[in-house]
Amino acid sequence: xxxxxxxxxxxxxxxxxxxxxxxxxxxxxxxxxxxxxxxxxxxxxxxxxxxxxxxxxxxxxxxxxxxxxxxxxxxxxxxxxxxxxxxxxxxxxxxxxxxxxxxxxxxxxxxxxxxxxxxxxxxxxxxxxxxxxxxxxxxxxxxxxxxxxxxxxxxxxxxxxxxxxxxxxxxxxxxxxxxxxxxxxxxxxxxxxxxxxxxxxxxxxxxxxxxxxxxxxxxxxxxxxxxxxxxxxxxxxxxxxxxxxxxxxxxxxxxxxxxxxxxxxxxxxxxxxxxxxxxxxxxxxxxxxxxxxxxxxxxxxxxxxxxxxxxxxxxxxxxxxxxxxxxxxxxxxxxxxxxxxxxxxxxxxxxxxxxxxxxxxxxxxxxxxxxxxxxxxxxxxxxxxxxxxxxxxxxxxxxxxxxxxxxxxxxxxxxxxxxxxxxxxxxxxxxxxxxxxxxxxxxxxxxxxxxxxxxxxxxxxxxxxxxxxxxxxxxxxxxxxxxxxxxxxxxxxxxxxxxxxxx
Amino acid sequence: xxxxxxxxxxxxxxxxxxxxxxxxxxxxxxxxxxxxxxxxxxxxxxxxxxxxxxxxxxxxxxxxxxxxxxxxxxxxxxxxxxxxxxxxxxxxxxxxxxxxxxxxxxxxxxxxxxxxxxxxxxxxxxxxxxxxxxxxxxxxxxxxxxxxxxxxxxxxxxxxxxxxxxxxxxxxxxxxxxxxxxxxxxxxxxxxxxxxxxxxxxxxxxxxxxxxxxxxxxxxxxxxxxxxxxxxxxxxxxxxxxxxxxxxxxxxxxxxxxxxxxxxxxxxxxxxxxxxxxxxxxxxxxxxxxxxxxxxxxxxxxxxxxxxxxxxxxxxxxxxxxxxxxxxxx
Numbered sequence: 001x002x003x004x005x006x007x008x009x010x011x012x013x014x015x016x017x018x019x020x021x022x023x024x025x026x027x028x029x030x031x032x033x034x035x036x037x038x039x040x041x042x043x044x045x046x047x048x049x050x051x052x053x054x055x056x057x058x059x060x061x062x063x064x065x066x067x068x069x070x071x072x073x074x075x076x077x078x079x080x081x082x083x084x085x086x087x088x089x090x091x092x093x094x095x096x097x098x099x100x101x102x103x104x105x106x107x108x109x110x111x112x113x114x115x116x117x118x119x120x121x122x123x124x125x126x127x128x129x130x131x132x133x134x135x136x137x138x139x140x141x142x143x144x145x146x147x148x149x150x151x152x153x154x155x156x157x158x159x160x161x162x163x164x165x166x167x168x169x170x171x172x173x174x175x176x177x178x179x180x181x182x183x184x185x186x187x188x189x190x191x192x193x194x195x196x197x198x199x200x201x202x203x204x205x206x207x208x209x210x211x212x213x214x215x216x217x218x219x220x221x222x223x224x225x226x227x228x229x230x231x232x233x234x235x236x237x238x239x240x241x242x243x244x245x246x247x248x249x250x251x252x253x254x255x256x257x258x259x260x261x262x263x264x265x266x267x268x269x270x271x272x273x274x275x276x277x278x279x280x281x282x283x284x285x286x287x288x289x290x291x292x293x294x295x296x297x298x299x300x301x302x303x304x305x306x307x308x309x310x311x312x313x314x315x316x317x318x319x320x321x322x323x324x325x326x327x328x329x330x331x332x333x334x335x336x337x338x339x340x341x342x343x344x345x346x347x348x349x350x351x352x353x354x355x356x357x358x359x360x361x362x363x364x365x366x367x368x369x370x371x372x373x374x375x376x377x378x379x380x381x382x383x384x385x386x387x388x389x390x391x392x393x394x395x396x397x398x399x400x401x402x403x404x405x406x407x408x409x410x411x412x413x414x415x416x417x418x419x420x421x422x423x424x425x426x427x428x429x430x431x432x433x434x435x436x437x438x439x440x441x442x443x444x445x446x447x448x449x450x451x452x453x454x455x456x457x458x459x460x461x462x463x464x465x466x467x468x469x470x471x472x473x474x475x476x477x478x479x480x481x482x483x484x485x486x487x488x489x490x491x492x493x494x495x496x497x498x499x500x501x502x503x
Numbered sequence: 504x505x506x507x508x509x510x511x512x513x514x515x516x517x518x519x520x521x522x523x524x525x526x527x528x529x530x531x532x533x534x535x536x537x538x539x540x541x542x543x544x545x546x547x548x549x550x551x552x553x554x555x556x557x558x559x560x561x562x563x564x565x566x567x568x569x570x571x572x573x574x575x576x577x578x579x580x581x582x583x584x585x586x587x588x589x590x591x592x593x594x595x596x597x598x599x600x601x602x603x604x605x606x607x608x609x610x611x612x613x614x615x616x617x618x619x620x621x622x623x624x625x626x627x628x629x630x631x632x633x634x635x636x637x638x639x640x641x642x643x644x645x646x647x648x649x650x651x652x653x654x655x656x657x658x659x660x661x662x663x664x665x666x667x668x669x670x671x672x673x674x675x676x677x678x679x680x681x682x683x684x685x686x687x688x689x690x691x692x693x694x695x696x697x698x699x700x701x702x703x704x705x706x707x708x709x710x711x712x713x714x715x716x717x718x719x720x721x722x723x724x725x726x727x728x729x730x731x732x733x734x735x736x737x738x739x740x741x742x743x744x745x746x747x748x749x750x751x752x753x754x755x756x757x758x759x760x761x762x763x764x765x766x767x768x769x770x771x772x773x774x775x776x777x778x779x780x781x782x783x784x785x786x787x788x789x790x791x792x793x794x795x796x797x798x799x800x801x802x803x804x805x806x807x808x809x810x811x812x813x814x815x816x817x818x819x820x821x822x823x824x825x826x827x828x829x830x831x832x833x
Binding site for chain 1: 612613648649650651652653656657673675676713714715732734735737738739740767769770771772773776
């Protein structure tokens with residue numbers, strides 16, 4: 001028995017990359033992040049690079065790493081899916097566990113099916129939408145999908161079952177929705193192995209298209225081949241290696257090479273008796289239909305009420321976020337900012353900012369608050385929806401003139417203890433992090449119900465100093481609906497969502 | 504012709520019939536017994552969660568030693584050593600093999616220079632003295648207001664503690680246990696369990712301005728033992744502080760007045776709010792120590808009602824000069 005077979009080499013790679021993914025997901029926090037490139041997998045992802053290029057016309061910083069995957073795919077083929085992609089590897093393992101492996105099952109499950117075309121139509125739809133400026137690719141991009149699922153549902157779940165990863169149990173708004181989708185995707189492997197990769201994955205479709213030009217491929221020698229079909233049994237991609245191989249479906253898992261008893265299959269350049277290959281199996285008519293659907297969908301998606309067309313008070317974006325219109329062109333809803341946030345304030349929004357903003361980061365001050373000296377979310381964003389900040393830039397220390405504001409706090413005097421109930425409090429003033437404090441108080445003598453008087457500190461907010469961090473809202477003792485609440489108005493990123501004429 | 508629908512029930516023996524019937528009757532009886540045992544007019548059984556109370560961490564008074572020492576100087580390690588030596592050495596307070604808990608103020612994600620947290624050098628020096636006195640473990644803990652990881656890291660305290668052989672204990676959600684403070688306004692509150700596991704407790708506050716209580720020094724530092732929505736305490740802050748100081752009687756109090764935050768407390772953030780005082784205090788009487796420190800903030804004892812509330816309860820004396828104290832320069 002040889003140990004260093006192609007199959008085992010691939011397995012080593014997949015184990016390495018899955019551990020790398022888990023390691024990077026695990027260290028995405030304040031204490032362990034250091035200078036690691038924790039968004040590495042997102043940055044390697046060509047689909048994110050290309051679609052965010054189409055929506056924003058730039059290849060943002062780390063996304064240039066995806067050029068490695070693009071160029072190697074052009075030469076070597078769609079190796080990413082079975083060698084590198086954590087989503088693909090997990091799906092492969094899960095489908096191995098969920099299915100029976102009698103030969104009759106394997107041959108049936110790993111055969112090509114016409115439904116595998118669906119991913120190309122999905123890709124077309126997302127690219128057309130992105131070209132018009134609506135970046136929805138994050139919903140189905142496998143790396144964004146798995147990063148989001150791990151950050152928002154899997155890792156918090158691991159913590160809840162008793163393993164120490166965080167100090168405080170992270171809670172996510174509507175997180176179970178993301179969990180259910182993740183579980184459903186994994187369970188779909190029960191019916192079609194690697195259902196996600198073969199049927200849905202738009203990144204797989206993109207890499208499949210790129211691999212169409214590769215010269216190095218799996219090749220079958222038609223003279224040596226006895227049509228025993230053993231190559232089909234363990235095929236990852238369902239690419240029909242026993243027929244005219246469907247190159248765009250082939251993950252280069254290399255199983256067929258070693259399964260062939262006649263040594264008729266090799267990986268490399270074409271030889272004398274190499275079989276021809278099938279082109280991508282899509283109908284031009286369907287493709288045009290999908291593109292048209294995208295074109296029609298775009299204006300309908302834009303003609304809705306969202307945080308851009310009507311500023312939404314609850315849509316408070318992380319500090320460093322770019323203007324809402326541009327933000328929606330860049331955010332891929334990967335959840336890295338939510339994972340790294342030390343106070344858990346960054347939450348996957350639902351429909352607050354319109355359908356386009358589903359699962360995009362929104363600050364909910366009831367759950368956490370924006371830590372004054374923290375800029376972690378801006379450091380991990382792979383697409384530049386949140387631009388990197390330094391602490392000096394965020395807090396407005398020299399050489400910077402003004403702090404980054406994410407909103408403004410307002411008092412609800414009907415609920416405030418000193419204002420409404422003549423009770424001593426001013427917790428909000430105590431915790432206010434700016435210096436001088438944006439929250440200040442007047443000591444006033446108030447007349448009580450009994451007619452006696454009492455000296456009381458009544459809090460006020462100075463809009464010139466408030467940065468909207470929300471710690472006042474978070475720490476307010478009236479904590480079901482705080483008496484001081486932050487809304488998005490006054491946010492630095494917007495020219496129009498302002499209230500004070502000169503500040 | 505037989506189909507799969509025409510299979511017949513087999514005859515069973517009397518023995519088997521009796522056995523099956525007995526099993527059925529047994530299950531019926533078990534249903535009744537379970538109903539009888541579990542029936543209740545309460546929706547849940549009484550929660551069996553234990554309610555703790557604080558132990559007294561104090562050591563017996565020594566007549567021959569001063570009970571309060573004020574050290575001026577710039578070399579923090581030497582100042583800490585001098586202070587403890589004057590009081591009779593750390594061995595007076597800590598026996599070999601004891602677990603010592605140090606409670607500095609690490610409330611905020613601020614740097615040492617901003618004086619919102621206890622001076623990390625002083626914390627390190629005290630950890631070191633405890634280790635030398637033979638403490639088996641030295642824990643440093645606080646329930647920070649900002650993110651605890653960030654607060655401990657940026658205050659420099661995590662590093663100082665690790666360097667000197669102590670352990671930083673972060674209080675997770677599961678580390679709070681209900682504790683009866685037996686106070687006038689404070690009764691049962693969640694308290695970090697480390698206080699119940701330690702043998703000796705050292706209070707290590709920093710002197711800061713605070714708008715509601717005027718100042719936060721030693722007595723106010725006990726806020727940091729509580730979990731839950733402790734900011735409710737603001738509604739009667741003076742009684743709350745006195746209740747906390749009554750409930751927790753530390754072995755020793757060491758006050759950091761090297762840098763004093765005189766405005767915009769307790770968060771600060773601006774170096775112009777910090778005044779250099781180059782002083783540390785150590786002693787047994789929290790009220791006397793607090794009242795000495797009022798001068799750094801230009802306050803009088805009458806501005807700070809919790810001192811007199813505490814004095815009335817017999818926690819200490821406001822007039823610190825009446826104590827046996829030593830003031831020295833290092």
